[in-house]
Each structure stands twice: as C-alpha cells, then as structure tokens.
Amino acid sequence: MKMRPFSVSKSSEGSSSLLGYTIIFISLLVHKLDSAHFSVIGPDHPITASVGDEVTLACRLSPSMSAENMEVRWFRGQFSSVVHLYREGKDQYAEQMSEYRGRTEFLKEGLADGRAALRIGNIRLSDSGLYKCFFRSEFSYQEAALELEVSVSGTNPLISIEGYQDGGIRMVCRSGGWYPEPQSLWKDLKGQPLPSLPAKYFRDENGLFQTESVLIVTENSNQNLTCTIRNNILNQEEVSSVYIADSFFPKVSHVTAILLSLNLLVWGFSIPLPIYYLWKQHKEKGADKLQAGVYLNDQIEETLPQIHIIHFWSCFLFVSEKYLSAFVLRKARRFAEDVTLDPETAHPELWVSEDLKSVNCAVITGEQPKDLDIVDSYRCVLGSERFNSGRHYWEVELKNKTMWHLGVCADSENRERYKNIAPEGGYWAIRLWNGEYKALSTPRTTITLEMKPTRVGIFLDYEAGELSFYNLCDDSHIYTFKYSFFGTLRPFFSPGIHGSKEDAPLTIFPV
CATH class of the missing domain: 2.60.40.10 (Immunoglobulins)
Structure with a gap:
C-alpha cells in the first residue's frame, strides 16, 4: 500500500506563527519588566x-x-x-x-x-x-x-580681662556667628586643655550662635593662654592667644593692708564692749537709788565708744560702696554709644528733636491712665541702635522732670507683643512716678535714692545678662536687672504722660 506524503494545512501554519510571536512578545515584556526593577x-x-x-x-x-x-x-x-x-x-x-x-x-x-x-x-x-x-x-x-x-564658622575669638574672681583673674573668651553650637576650649602653651567654667551659648536674630567661655587664671597657673572655637562639622577653628603678665595678678597694696587693719580693729573693739557692758549692768543691778544717777552716767560712758565704732564702721562701708560704684561707672563709660532716637517708633503725641537726641510730650489735657504698665499709656520712643551682643553705655539728662521711664526693650516687628512693662514682656526699665522711684521688675522694686538724679547712666552687658542704672549726680548705683537676654534689644525712653511748655525733655547726653 502506498502511503501519502505528510503535509501541513495553511490553518495550522497560521496558528504556529501566532504562538511563536506571542511567546517572543511575552519574553520581551518579561525582560523589560525585569529590567525596570531598580x-x-x-x-x-x-x-x-x-x-x-x-x-x-x-x-x-x-x-x-x-x-x-x-x-x-x-x-x-x-x-x-x-x-x-x-x-x-x-x-x-x-x-x-x-x-x-x-x-x-x-x-x-x-x-x-x-x-x-x-x-x-x-x-x-x-x-x-x-x-x-x-x-x-x-x-x-x-x-x-x-x-x-x-x-557657619564665626568670628575670631575676643579675649578680655574682666576683673578678679576666686583669687585669680577672670578671663572671658567671646565669639559669634557660628552654626551649629561650636566647641569652646581654653589651652595652655603646649596645647593642653585647661579647666574652665561651662561655656554659655546665645542665639541671635539670624539663628547663629554666640559663645562665651570663662577661665580663672591664678598666678601659679599657666599665663600663656589660647582660646579655640571649633566648628566640628566643617573641621574649622578660630584661635586667639594672650599672655598674662605678673603685674595683672592681685596684690595686697598698702591701702588694702590699712583697710584690713582697720577692719580688725573695729571687730576687736566692737565684740568685747557689749560683753563688758552686760556684765557691768548685771553687777550693778542691785545698787540703791542714790547710785542710780552714777549708774546711768556709767552706762552712757560705756556705750559711747561702741556708738563711735559702729558709726566708723558704717562710714567705712559707705565709702567703700561709693568707691566701687564710681570704679564700675568709669569702666562702663569706655563702652559709650552715640545713641539716637528713632522717630518711626515714637508715639504720635511725642515730639522728637531734629538732632534725634531729645523727646518730650506734647501738651495733653486728657486723664491719666489707670494702668501704668501699658506702653501706649505713657507714650514711648525707641533708640535707633540695636544690641544683640557686647557692652553698651549711654547717658540721659532728666533735669527736673517729675515723671519718666528709661531702660531697654526687645525689638520686634509686632509691637503688640511687648505691651506688658516687665522683663517677661520684653522690657527692663526704671521709672519716676508721683515722686516714687521703682524698678519695673516682677514684682516691682521700690528704689530709695539719697540724691535726686538729674542725669542717669545706663550700662548694658548683654553676655553677662546685666542692665545697670547709675545716678550721675553722685556716681551711685541705682539698680541692676539680671536676666538672660535673647534677641535684639533697643534703648527705651518715655518722657511721661502730660507735657507742658515748662516741662523739660529727656535728652541723650554726650558722654
């Protein structure tokens, strides 16, 4: 039997081709999907x-x-x-x-x-x-x-001597313009770290850090010093060096020795006398009336030396305090600022002079406000200068004004934030009102002055957190605010509420 040759129909050929293309397409798609994973x-x-x-x-x-x-x-x-x-x-x-x-x-x-x-x-x-x-x-x-x-790497450190502390010299190293918080380190001549007080950090209005580091240097310690401020992120640092000569270390002068001797004499006389007085009083307690006059006379004679000694000691302390206040004031005047008034911040009912040095109230006939702690109640103007670091001093002439406010306040675009006249409201000020001097602290502090000030000195030490006021009539200290300042501060003035033609203005006095 003869067999037929094998043959494929056209329909079978079409199905095979479609299957082949499908397999190739799926293979390419799978390859593409696989390559898409990353x-x-x-x-x-x-x-x-x-x-x-x-x-x-x-x-x-x-x-x-x-x-x-x-x-x-x-x-x-x-x-x-x-x-x-x-x-x-x-x-x-x-x-x-x-x-x-x-x-x-x-x-x-x-x-x-x-x-x-x-x-x-x-x-x-x-x-x-x-x-x-x-x-x-x-x-x-x-x-x-x-x-x-x-x-950000900041400024080169500034080293300053700021008095005596704990038997040595207080050295302060300051630098600003850093971000983030830098590392502050005191070193000796060999580069070895020196023990110092913990560094303080403050942020300015730009968000940058200022640092302050304190080192107490004694005569027997290292006198060759370096202050290093380091930015660990950028691996950059700024260094300043200083040498402290022997003459800077505190010595007991002849004047100091005399004062110490007088101090010992005062204590030597003031302690035995009260004891002797009490003993004699007890001994003569049983004396008859005839001896009463003699006894009283003896009491007076025994008490007088004690009164003289107490009087001497009081005078000694008073003179020492006056001397210290005058010394600090002389030091503060080295940081005198040419402060001017900013008319843009002045209350509408204030008059500011053309030279921007004087301010006074216009003649007002309205009633006095009940709340003296509201800024707009007594009309104010700010200084043009802005302080966010360092030390600054200026003087204000009061003449015979019967009301005024002086101090500094926090700078803000929104003045409504600082309505409350107190440190927590952004104000540090003293005032004269109805014959009474007060520091506008929380709570208020009444100030007693021996002499009415006709000119006041104002000294701001930003990093130390101190704002001090001085009566320049006798160079005496009036009051000091202690506060950790932050942000920008501006001088603050208020000449009172009611003005008159005879009323003197507040005037920034040239130092």
Missing part, C-alpha cells in the same frame, strides 16, 4: 556645606540604566515639597518651592547612565535637613534619602 543609591554620609556656598546632591540607579525618560524629583518632607523636578525630558518649575527658585540646577550629563545630581547655590541655614532623591519609570519607582548639614 534601586536608588545616595551618599552614605551627611553632606556638609557653608552658608553662602553651593552644594551638589547626587544619587544613582542600580543597576545602571538610562534615566533620560524617567521622572527625577528632589523633595523635602512631603512629596509635594519640591526642591527640583525633571519630567518629560525637561525641568519643571511650576511645583518648585519659592525658597529654591533661581537657586537650583539639575545636572543632566550622567542621566544616560542613571546618575542624577542637583546643584543648590547660595546655601542658607534653612537648607539644612533631609532630602529625598526620587526616580519613576513607566513600570516602577524608588527613592533614597540624604542629609545636608549647613554650617
């Missing part, structure tokens, strides 16, 4: 930058593949907080945050290999923080996080 790799350490510089934030795809047709997004926090966006082959700025506009540049040179980099210029403190680098293809998306640390 991860994003960023730097494994924080990126550091200085304020004002530029920085490049880089990340890449793994495995390496083209990202030219992908979406590449840099954002902070939320997905919508866009730092920079690349999509559809070009930069997109519609969604970019306003603070980054004009400061970013997307570097596209490495996109074919899956490398993306973003350059940010004019770095600010607010740029510090966490960033996300996000890639999205047609089939997948991934992101990586990276951290930017913004830092």
Whole structure:
C-alpha cells in the first residue's frame, strides 16, 4: 500500500506563527519588566556645606540604566515639597518651592547612565535637613534619602580681662556667628586643655550662635593662654592667644593692708564692749537709788565708744560702696554709644528733636491712665541702635522732670507683643512716678535714692545678662536687672504722660 506524503494545512501554519510571536512578545515584556526593577543609591554620609556656598546632591540607579525618560524629583518632607523636578525630558518649575527658585540646577550629563545630581547655590541655614532623591519609570519607582548639614564658622575669638574672681583673674573668651553650637576650649602653651567654667551659648536674630567661655587664671597657673572655637562639622577653628603678665595678678597694696587693719580693729573693739557692758549692768543691778544717777552716767560712758565704732564702721562701708560704684561707672563709660532716637517708633503725641537726641510730650489735657504698665499709656520712643551682643553705655539728662521711664526693650516687628512693662514682656526699665522711684521688675522694686538724679547712666552687658542704672549726680548705683537676654534689644525712653511748655525733655547726653 502506498502511503501519502505528510503535509501541513495553511490553518495550522497560521496558528504556529501566532504562538511563536506571542511567546517572543511575552519574553520581551518579561525582560523589560525585569529590567525596570531598580534601586536608588545616595551618599552614605551627611553632606556638609557653608552658608553662602553651593552644594551638589547626587544619587544613582542600580543597576545602571538610562534615566533620560524617567521622572527625577528632589523633595523635602512631603512629596509635594519640591526642591527640583525633571519630567518629560525637561525641568519643571511650576511645583518648585519659592525658597529654591533661581537657586537650583539639575545636572543632566550622567542621566544616560542613571546618575542624577542637583546643584543648590547660595546655601542658607534653612537648607539644612533631609532630602529625598526620587526616580519613576513607566513600570516602577524608588527613592533614597540624604542629609545636608549647613554650617557657619564665626568670628575670631575676643579675649578680655574682666576683673578678679576666686583669687585669680577672670578671663572671658567671646565669639559669634557660628552654626551649629561650636566647641569652646581654653589651652595652655603646649596645647593642653585647661579647666574652665561651662561655656554659655546665645542665639541671635539670624539663628547663629554666640559663645562665651570663662577661665580663672591664678598666678601659679599657666599665663600663656589660647582660646579655640571649633566648628566640628566643617573641621574649622578660630584661635586667639594672650599672655598674662605678673603685674595683672592681685596684690595686697598698702591701702588694702590699712583697710584690713582697720577692719580688725573695729571687730576687736566692737565684740568685747557689749560683753563688758552686760556684765557691768548685771553687777550693778542691785545698787540703791542714790547710785542710780552714777549708774546711768556709767552706762552712757560705756556705750559711747561702741556708738563711735559702729558709726566708723558704717562710714567705712559707705565709702567703700561709693568707691566701687564710681570704679564700675568709669569702666562702663569706655563702652559709650552715640545713641539716637528713632522717630518711626515714637508715639504720635511725642515730639522728637531734629538732632534725634531729645523727646518730650506734647501738651495733653486728657486723664491719666489707670494702668501704668501699658506702653501706649505713657507714650514711648525707641533708640535707633540695636544690641544683640557686647557692652553698651549711654547717658540721659532728666533735669527736673517729675515723671519718666528709661531702660531697654526687645525689638520686634509686632509691637503688640511687648505691651506688658516687665522683663517677661520684653522690657527692663526704671521709672519716676508721683515722686516714687521703682524698678519695673516682677514684682516691682521700690528704689530709695539719697540724691535726686538729674542725669542717669545706663550700662548694658548683654553676655553677662546685666542692665545697670547709675545716678550721675553722685556716681551711685541705682539698680541692676539680671536676666538672660535673647534677641535684639533697643534703648527705651518715655518722657511721661502730660507735657507742658515748662516741662523739660529727656535728652541723650554726650558722654
């Protein structure tokens, strides 16, 4: 029997071809999907930058593949907080945050290999923080996080001698303009650290840190000193050196020896006399009336020396206090400021002179306010000068004014924040009102003065946290506020409520 040759029909051939194409298409799709899976790799350490510089934030795809047709997004926090966006082959700025506009540049040179980099210029403190680098293809998306640390190196340290403490010299090292908090360290000539008081840190209105470190130097300790302020992020430091000569160390002078001797004499006489007086009083307690007159006379004779000694001791302390106050005042005057008034801050019912040195109330016939602690109640004006560090001194002439307020206040665009005249409200001031002097502390402090001041000296030591007032009629100390100041302070003046043609203005007196 003869067999027929094998043959394939046309319909069978079509089915085989379709099956083959389907297998090839699925294979290509699986390969494409498999190749679409990727991860994003960023730097494994924080990126550091200085304020004002530029920085490049880089990340890449793994495995390496083209990202030219992908979406590449840099954002902070939320997905919508866009730092920079690349999509559809070009930069997109519609969604970019306003603070980054004009400061970013997307570097596209490495996109074919899956490398993306973003350059940010004019770095600010607010740029510090966490960033996300996000890639999205047609089939997948991934992101990586990276951290930017913004830092600032501050000024060269200023070393100053600020008196005597604990048998040695109090040395203070100050520097400003740092971010974040720097490391402050005193060292000897060999570079060995010296024990010092814990450093203090303050932030100014720009968010930068000021530092203050205190070292007590004794005659037997190191006299060659360096103060180092270091920024550990940028690995940068500023150094100042000083040498303390023997003549600066406290010595017991002839005057001091005499005062100490007088002190011992006072105590030597004042202690036995009361004891002797009590013993004699007890001994003569049983004397008859005839001896009463003699006994009283003896009492007076025994008491008089004691009265003289107490009087001498009081005078001694009074003179010492006066001398110390005058000494501090002379030191404060070395930091004299040419303070002027800012007419933009003056109450509408105040008159400010053309030279910006005097202020007075217009003639007002309204009633006196019930609340003397409200700023607008008694009308004020601020000084043009702004202080956020250092020491500053100015003088104000009062003449024969019957009411006034003087001091400093916190600077603020919103003056409503500082209505309450007290330290917690941003005011540190003293006043004369209805013949009574008060420090506007919490609670109020009544001040007793031996002499009515016609000129007052004001001394602000920002870092020490002290605002002192002095009566320049006798160079006596009036009052000192102690407070940890923050932010910017401005001189504060109020000439009172009611004005008259005869009423003298407050005048900033040239030092």
